[in-house]
Amino acid sequence: MFDIRQEQIPFKVSFILVDRQWHDFFNWLCMRITGFELKNFRNCLSINRVIDTEKTLIIGKNGQGKTNILEALYFLSTLKSPRTSNIKEFINFNADKFSVKANILKNDVESSIEVQYEMGQKKILLVNGIKVTTKEFRGFLKSVLFSSGDLMLLRGAPLDRRSWLDRAIIQIYPAYDERLSKYERIRLQKNRLLKDEFLNADLLSIYNEQLAVCGANIIHIRKKYLNEISQIAAKKHKLISDSENLTIKYDYDGDGVEAILENLKAELIERKSEEIARKQCCVGPHRDDVIFYINDNDASKFASQGQQRTLILALKLAELDMLKEKTGEPPVLLLDDVLAELDDLRQNFLLKSIQNGIQTILTSVDTLLFDDEFLKTVSLIRVEHGEILNN
Ligand SMILES: Nc1ncnc2c1ncn2[C@@H]1O[C@H](COP(=O)(O)OP(=O)(O)OP(=O)(O)O)[C@@H](O)[C@H]1O
Numbered sequence: 032m033f034d035i036r037q038e039q040i041p042f043k044v045s046f047i048l049v050d051r052q053w054h055d056f057f058n059w060l061c062m063r064i065t066g067f068e069l070k071n072f073r074n075c076l077s078i079n080r081v082i083d084t085e086k087t088l089i090i091g092k093n094g095q096g097k098t099n100i101l102e103a104l105y106f107l108s109t110l111k112s113p114r115t116s117n118i119k120e121f122i123n124f125n126a127d128k129f130s131v132k133a134n135i136l137k138n139d140v141e142s143s144i145e146v147q148y149e150m151g152q153k154k155i156l157l158v159n160g161i162k163v164t165t166k167e168f169r170g171f172l173k174s175v176l177f178s179s180g181d182l183m184l185l186r187g188a189p190l191d192r193r194s195w196l197d198r199a200i201i202q203i204y205p206a207y208d209e210r211l212s213k214y215e216r217i218r219l220q221k222n223r224l225l226k227d228e229f230l231n232a233d234l235l236s237i238y239n240e241q242l243a244v245c246g247a248n249i250i251h252i253r254k255k256y257l258n259e260i261s262q263i264a265a266k267k268h269k270l271i272s273d274s275e276n277l278t279i280k281y282d283y284d285g286d287g288v289e290a291i292l293e294n295l296k297a298e299l300i301e302r303k304s305e306e307i308a309r310k311q312c313c314v315g316p317h318r319d320d321v322i323f324y325i326n327d328n329d330a331s332k333f334a335s336q337g338q339q340r341t342l343i344l345a346l347k348l349a350e351l352d353m354l355k356e357k358t359g360e361p362p363v364l365l366l367d368d369v370l371a372e373l374d375d376l377r378q379n380f381l382l383k384s385i386q387n388g389i390q391t392i393l394t395s396v397d398t399l400l401f402d403d404e405f406l407k408t409v410s411l412i413r414v415e416h417g418e419i420l421n422n
């Protein structure tokens with residue numbers, strides 16, 4: 032068992048590049064997608080496309096495959112999807128395997144990353160055609176996905192907020208995913224034990240000890256991330272919202288990993304009979320939530336539609352900044368149908384924030400929403416029935 036007091040989050044210190052010279056250097060350093068290929072990925076049977084501009088706009092009517100393309104790129108980046116945790120769902124209905132591939136230019140070196148999956152087999156991860164482990168693969172391509180569904184984050188279930196938070200942390204600290212998997216394994220074992228007809232009390236104590244250590248670590252990392260991102264998000268939020276005050280809190284007490292561990296252990300003892308009676312784990316980070324406050328009021332209850340949008344916009348841009356700062360590389364921004372949901376003020380704020388140095392791939396049902404100046408700078412991809420029309 033690892034000692035959680037030794038656990039440090041290897042967040043790197045940022046460097047900020049300001050003048051022109053640095054900007055060029057930055058572009059050289061930065062990572063971008065230069066092309067992608069999808070085979071039997073959802074409704075995209077065979078798509079192959081080069082990307083040679085910083086901004087790419089994917090246009091298509093509803094249900095044509097715009098989100099599927101962004102999902103494939105996000106999957107290459109994180110090996111996760113906000114839509115499903117079941118990889119089989121990616122396989123086209125009439126096929127038994129899929130593959131997604133992207134070419135990445137990083138530090139002036141071109142590489143390819145690819146995921147292949149065949150029904151009933153393990154997924155294969157390739158970098159430049161060579162098989163690699165999940166650990167080696169993840170982190171190759173950094174991205175932030177902002178979709179119209181995120182605008183519902185405040186009103187959604189705690190699971191949605193935990194899922195957002197975990198996916199954001201994994202990009203900065205890929206090993207965090209192993210912590211989550213380990214916690215999940217122990218939790219499922221404990222759940223099975225609680226359902227046994229004759230409860231093995233000794234085994235329950237062992238599981239509780241393991242869950243407390245693993246859980247405290249996860250809560251500590253989540254709190255640390257939220258603490259940092261909330262400061263960046265609050266500044267952005269002030270700029271868009273006429274000086275409203277945003278604070279973000281993780282809903283579990285304890286300052287530092289040891290205090291959290293003590294609290295978790297105490298709670299596991301206190302609620303032991305409740306867990307036995309309900310035959311399920313009721314204590315731990317799988318039950319936690321993230322709470323957003325605007326001027327000290329719980330935003331999930333009191334924020335207007337507009338206030339919620341401002342909050343999520345600030346949050347997503349903060350996620351982008353934080354990823355850029357911690358990893359030293361600007362991530363690729365994937366914007367799925369969000370501009371249509373934002374008013375002029377918020378649209379402008381978003382577009383200004385991603386003016387230079389951020390590769391952005393956007394989707395929309397129509398070009399009408401964008402001004403001519405913006406359209407001049409983008410590559411257009413038209414999607415119909417899972418195919419690119421203007422290839
Ligand atoms: N595994 C799959 N096999 C085949 N088709 C699929 C699969 N999964 C999803 N689809 C289909 O892909 C189509 C395109 O979905 P997608 O979410 O990309 O649409 P979209 O262009 O983003 O539309 P919207 O503008 O409504 O968001 C949908 O009609 C969906 O039913």
Ligand SMILES: [Mg+2]
Pocket residue numbers: 097098099367368
């Ligand atoms: Mg869509």
